[in-house]
Amino acid sequence: MTDKNGFFDLSKSTLSRRTALKGLAAGAGLTLAPGFVRYSQAQSSAPIKIGFQSHRTGIGAAYGRWYEKTSAAAVKAINDAGGINGRPVELVIEDDGTDPGRGAEVVGKFATQHKTDIVFGTLFSHVVIGSAPAAGENKIPYFVVSEGHHVASTKLNRYVFQPGITDVKSQIQSMAPWIAANAGKKVTQIFPDFAFGYDHRDYLPPALKAQGAEVIAQIAIPPTESSFTKYFPQIPAETEVIYHVMVGPAVLTFVKELGEFYGSNRPQLFGFIDSLEATDINSPGLEFLDGSHFWEGSPRYAQANDSAAQKAYRAAVGIDDNGAAVGDPKDVSTAAHMFGCWETLYVVKKAMEDAGYKGPEDRAKLVEATEALTEFAEGPEHPQGPKTFNGKIHQCFGIQNISKVEGGRLNVVHKTKIEDGLYEAEGDYTTQAL
């Protein structure tokens, strides 16, 4: 395969000394000129346009649909409360086909054709990585809800943010102690053979090692695979925990075949709910999962101690106590991830208000205002829980839920703390020019 769109061409985002100096000079100029207003559109009531890069088709379509529902609910709530800086918010939706190439085109289209203020909403990590250079080139802030570590790795560029959902590295690090203490010490990993899976491949072994457990086998499965039994013999017999993070439409098959292979005599299972988002946990063949554990960003099933904010959020998005669409119990949501859209939109609102954002000419100010954020308190705007934000790596940190499948539902058995998921920054976006 050739890299025709230049996704991996890091030279695009590296800086020459001259651009860095120019950026510094411009930044200094701005701070030295208080009260300098280039445009007098303060009273403009034209809507703030948010370009929503949606996985409407392709393997991410189930996620895309719920990301749209959640975002629409958040935008409605924001508009009902007066919009952003007194202006209404409008979502402009384009389908990226869950494809990195089209993702980059969509970002370009938002920047040049729709002239949206920002781009928002991408989930799949390969689409984020494919689209990020286009966001950087067009200098348009790009707020993703992707969960991958690529934003926080500081390998993308200064215009890419992930303020609404935690990244895989942090998730793994905060859950590893629980896995080692409660599930088992010898872990076999099964993960999809692309970017999102690699985050798990790379960060789980050190995280477990720190807890006295170890990864004894790593099995990569191509994302297009539709049958899995043939991989199971690679699972060592002494495995105590199978750690699975499959995505895509074939995951049900994966679980069913695992059930046929092991029967009742199985190792412990620990999975990322990504495997079963938008899938009814009571589907035929999934009985095998009973008693196993899952990571959940935000719990799918309503929990006994849900906060008022969580309840209000669920009602606004339109999901019932089982995490399915109100009125259609078969339409199961992607609850563990989609809260990130809601929270990201409120972060955008906060940053735009802090920056006094007026239009695309203020995009650089928006980037700086977002980087200046440090904390998001739990509440109606952040129903999943409190978060901290590291402006240098453009990534938020929050709590994780570990849930157990019992009685046909997922019950949260452990919540991690924010500190559990903190790690050393690998770089600093703020040194890049705008």
Add this chain to the structure above:
Amino acid sequence: MHFGPHLLLAALEGLVTSAVLALTALGLSLVFGVMRVVNVAHGEFFMLGAVLAWAISTAIPGHPTVGFLAALVIAPLIVGAIALVAERLVLRRLNYNPEATIVATIGMLYIIQQLALSFYGPEARPVEPPFSYRILLPWFGYSGYKLSIIAASALLLVLTWLVLTHTKIGLIMRATQYDSETAQAFGIPVDRVYAGVFALGAMLAAIAAVLIVPISQAHYLMGQDPLLLSFIVVIIGGLGSLRGTVVAAVLIGLSDGIISVFFSPTLAKIIATMLVAMVLVFRPQGLFGQASR
């Protein structure tokens, strides 16, 4: 796991793949053999079969076996009817021109796929297997239903072969395949044969999909892989050759199962693709195909 059981598992997996592949590819091969039409939308008929199987089996209450058996009968019939309409409305109006039909079937592929997305949705939905017996081998457990797929597929292949070689309809089809102009001169209604074959090809794909859907799921993008593999099988086996298609399907299915278990799935795909290239270079008509006259 030791080598013996490991190999057994690989072979079983390979045979299940082969069984479904043989049925799907046979449909593609028949359509090409008789009509000389490369049906790029073939995988979408496969997908329709699976999606309809889900719709039918959820609409019929009671034991899953009832729903599944109903799906096994009704889904292929509906898919056949859709194919028939497509043949009447599109292919016939293009006079079965090879280039034009490729473009037209690509269009059909997108239309069917997007209609499925609009009306069925993006989720992967499971269909309950008619029975869920788990065969317990000393080394691992295996789905009894998967073994039944192999048997069902073998039965259907034999049935198709009998129809083609021992019935009048089969004779007419073979005559049309051999020389459609002469067949027409002898009073064979060639256009009706074409319509029938196109529907039959789609139905075979649909049956394969109904068989596979309890161990896989119905999803609107599921037609892409079978299409690609069917093309590989048909090219290796020889377009229009039933025997070649079956042999090539078993070959590709088994090698895919075994190579991906012992080495890597990517290597299995590399080898299959290389095999296609080799066949095209050294035996362009395929292993069992006849050179064009």
